Amino acid sequence: MTGSAPILEMAGISKTFPGVKALKDVSLTVYPGEIHALMGENGAGKSTLMKILSGAYQADPGGVIRIDGQPVVIGSPLAAIHSGISTIYQELSLAPNLTVAENMLLGREHRNGPAINRRSMEQACRAVLERLKVTFTPSTRVGELSMAERQLVEIARALIANSRILVMDEPTTSLSSRETDALFALVRQLRSEGMAIIYISHRMAEVYELADRVSVLRDGAYVGTLGRDDISAERLVRMMVGRDLSSFYKKEHNAKGSRGPVIFSVRNVRDAHRVHDCSFELHHGEVLGLAGLVGAGRTELARLIYGADLRTGGEIILDGRRLSIETPQDAIDAGVVYLTEDRKHLGLFLDLSVRENVNLSVLGRDAHAGGVLNLRAAKERAVAAIRALGIRVAADIVPVGSLSGGNQQKVLLSRLLETKPRILILDEPTRGVDIGAKSEIYRLIDDLVRNGVGVIVISSELPEIVGICDRVLVMREGRIAGEVGGTGHAPISQENIVAIATGVREAA
Numbered sequence: 001m002t003g004s005a006p007i008l009e010m011a012g013i014s015k016t017f018p019g020v021k022a023l024k025d026v027s028l029t030v031y032p033g034e035i036h037a038l039m040g041e042n043g044a045g046k047s048t049l050m051k052i053l054s055g056a057y058q059a060d061p062g063g064v065i066r067i068d069g070q071p072v073v074i075g076s077p078l079a080a081i082h083s084g085i086s087t088i089y090q091e092l093s094l095a096p097n098l099t100v101a102e103n104m105l106l107g108r109e110h111r112n113g114p115a116i117n118r119r120s121m122e123q124a125c126r127a128v129l130e131r132l133k134v135t136f137t138p139s140t141r142v143g144e145l146s147m148a149e150r151q152l153v154e155i156a157r158a159l160i161a162n163s164r165i166l167v168m169d170e171p172t173t174s175l176s177s178r179e180t181d182a183l184f185a186l187v188r189q190l191r192s193e194g195m196a197i198i199y200i201s202h203r204m205a206e207v208y209e210l211a212d213r214v215s216v217l218r219d220g221a222y223v224g225t226l227g228r229d230d231i232s233a234e235r236l237v238r239m240m241v242g243r244d245l246s247s248f249y250k251k252e253h254n255a256k257g258s259r260g261p262v263i264f265s266v267r268n269v270r271d272a273h274r275v276h277d278c279s280f281e282l283h284h285g286e287v288l289g290l291a292g293l294v295g296a297g298r299t300e301l302a303r304l305i306y307g308a309d310l311r312t313g314g315e316i317i318l319d320g321r322r323l324s325i326e327t328p329q330d331a332i333d334a335g336v337v338y339l340t341e342d343r344k345h346l347g348l349f350l351d352l353s354v355r356e357n358v359n360l361s362v363l364g365r366d367a368h369a370g371g372v373l374n375l376r377a378a379k380e381r382a383v384a385a386i387r388a389l390g391i392r393v394a395a396d397i398v399p400v401g402s403l404s405g406g407n408q409q410k411v412l413l414s415r416l417l418e419t420k421p422r423i424l425i426l427d428e429p430t431r432g433v434d435i436g437a438k439s440e441i442y443r444l445i446d447d448l449v450r451n452g453v454g455v456i457v458i459s460s461e462l463p464e465i466v467g468i469c470d471r472v473l474v475m476r477e478g479r480i481a482g483e484v485g486g487t488g489h490a491p492i493s494q495e496n497i498v499a500i501a502t503g504v505r506e507a508a
Contacts, residue, residue, distance in 0.1 A: 005069060007032045007196045008053075008165055013063040015048050022048045023059075026222045028215055030165065035187065035197045037211035040240055041434040043392055043404050044217040046200055050167050053198075054087040055080040067165075078107070086158030087167040090432075092150050096143035101125040103142055104157045128156045132186065148179035155186065166190065167198045172206065173432055176294045184210060202434050203461075204233055216240055241436045249442060249467030253285060253450045259470070260284030264336075264423050264454050266305060269314030274300045276478045277314070282423070282454045287445060289469030289485075289492075290458045292501050297478040298458045299341060302425050306338040307331045318422060332361065335422030339412060339429055341458070347412045350401030354393055355382035357400050358414045385414035390440055406437025413444065423454040430464065442468050462494040474500040 008030040015023040023045045030036045040046050051057040055077040064071055074080050094103050101121045110120040122138035134152050158166050172180045216223040216239040223239045264282040274297050282288050290298050303309040307325040316323045325331045340346040359378045382396040389410040400411055430438045449455050459465050471485040472492055482500040485492040
């Protein structure tokens, strides 16, 4: 980028909402042909800054946006598109009932008088889709496409609009490893063609692999920018949260010295399709990890234990007592709870308040005679949960859907903890969660184990599994293929986990 002029300059950008200063004099410079990562905790101001760039928000007076050195006013999303800026949000903005071509040219349809000329639209889109090497056609309905294919439609929409700046917000959240690799190859191709890409992600590995530079925001303010050669986990963490990486996986519990008797046993659990005779034991005072490649059966096993899916065989034993779990309510009543990997669709009620979400599982516990809800107790419980888990929210009556991903996760955890669980199964507990919230969730897991709760963690992030777990079971093709970290087994490491998960070698 040396010698080239920036394609985008944002200088002195501030944004104030009622009672909140979301951005404070933020600057950002992006060059053509670069992948510029934007990082920071949830609530740091990343989304607000990008919404200003995309025309969804208007900045406070005093800041300036320049494209190719010329000041521009971006008063609406349409003005952003006309300025060559496209944004792909984490929640895709496609209309599933329309075709690929109709989505790509939405708002800019080709017409013959009042009638839409769909043949002309499909012809215009075909060249862009061929450039992306997709397998679907302009006439395919978007509702028939996979999540990865829908991402490609979003990118195609940006290309057909001749966008020169592409903002990508957590684009790999719903993609498999193979789909992620394909997306990365496409992103690199776009960079080589001169497009400027602003890439928002919480995943360090993605930033290492893609970014030419990284800019960090903290508490609504610009902290600094690192060049590719200067990017490291330690420096990024320090910039984002103001403390060292070493504090992240700090364990107060001592599994090696304090691991007690078996408190939870799963014996030969199976279903009719994906899970085959899985058995394991969880000891008092340990964090047990469940690792494996996508499709290995980790989530499926957890859902069988929890009663969310039909179990065709096997036993579940808690504190020496065989449990009869046929539904999730049976599991909750027995003291076994499950944090779903999909908090938005399977966990939270986004239109309800924080208070209502926290209390959903325990509404009947302190109801008055006749079933009248004790609203005072519900409020006290929600306020206590907000304080205990550090949920960043103005009041407990705020809708959960308005919170950041990390704070939504804390609300869902609060609801589960209100049931006073004996066993807590966490499925991808930090997916889509910023680094600061990850650290808080890790600390919560440590506290729960020290207080006698049995914790099982399912995660696709191997550094997370290695950092917080005392013992790890590795699944492959619906079976528990091996173990690391336990007595007589290989030590916990990413290499040992991957070797078992891929079948390169069997566990010791």
